[in-house]
């Protein structure tokens with residue numbers, strides 16, 4: 132898997148890394164409680180959490196493409212991939228469901244168009260612990276600059292420990308200028324979420340869903356510099372890809 136690769140000013144936030152531990156928590160987050168973030172999935176390769184994902188259909192999980200593409204630019208074999216859903220604990224509870232197919236966006240090129248849809252082998256059942264989140268498909272559903280957006284994930288925590296519970300944190304939508312300052316290739320396929328120093332996304336947080344007004348507006352893609360740096364974190368603009376994502380159902 133691509134991970135902890137630093138190029139120009141970018142560092143990737145995927146978990147299956149050569150150099151960093153595969154799991155942990157979002158930096159500076161709070162424990163989620165059961166019944167929150169019921170759309171959140173832990174995406175696993177070889178039975179280990181590598182990334183977050185969001186349940187967007189009875190059989191569809193949305194995640195970041197780089198989570199499921201290896202160093203040779205090959206899509207990981209789907210029989211190695213599964214998700215845990217219906218639990219805030221990445222190690223227990225809920226259900227582990229196998230992935231039967233992985234569809235990476237045709238224009239994905241590390242780290243552009245960082246979108247993939249995982250198709251599950253069986254249909255999920257909605258419950259008080261499991262839900263399907265709606266995609267932000269129109270520009271009107273997008274959060275304005277300065278708005279708070281929530282992200283939850285099992286990525287690395289500042290302690291570097293690998294605790295089990297889903298963590299959530301609040302980010303603020305950054306302006307295009309601030310986003311471009313950290314990430315020169317920013318265009319309408321991405322947007323940035325600002326965080327306090329030593330907070331934000333880290334290893335294992337790629338693929339996490341960013342939620343505003345109960346709709347999915349972003350997919351965690353990468354951090355600029357290092358986890359918790361002064362630069363905002365870069366997210367995939369779900370609205371830009373909504374029709375492609377919906378065509379995978």
Ligand SMILES: *[C@@H]1O[C@H](CO)[C@@H](O)[C@H](O)[C@H]1NC(C)=O
Nearest residue numbers: 277278279280300301302303
């Ligand atoms: C946005 O989030 C910050 C940090 O959690 C909080 O202090 C602030 O009150 C929030 N603003 C709104 C409008 O909810």
Ligand SMILES: *[C@@H]1O[C@H](CO)[C@@H](O)[C@H](O)[C@H]1NC(C)=O
Nearest residue numbers: 270318319321322368370371
């Ligand atoms: C996200 O995509 C939508 C649809 O293409 C676009 O209207 C919007 O401006 C984009 N957002 C950003 C921050 O570029």
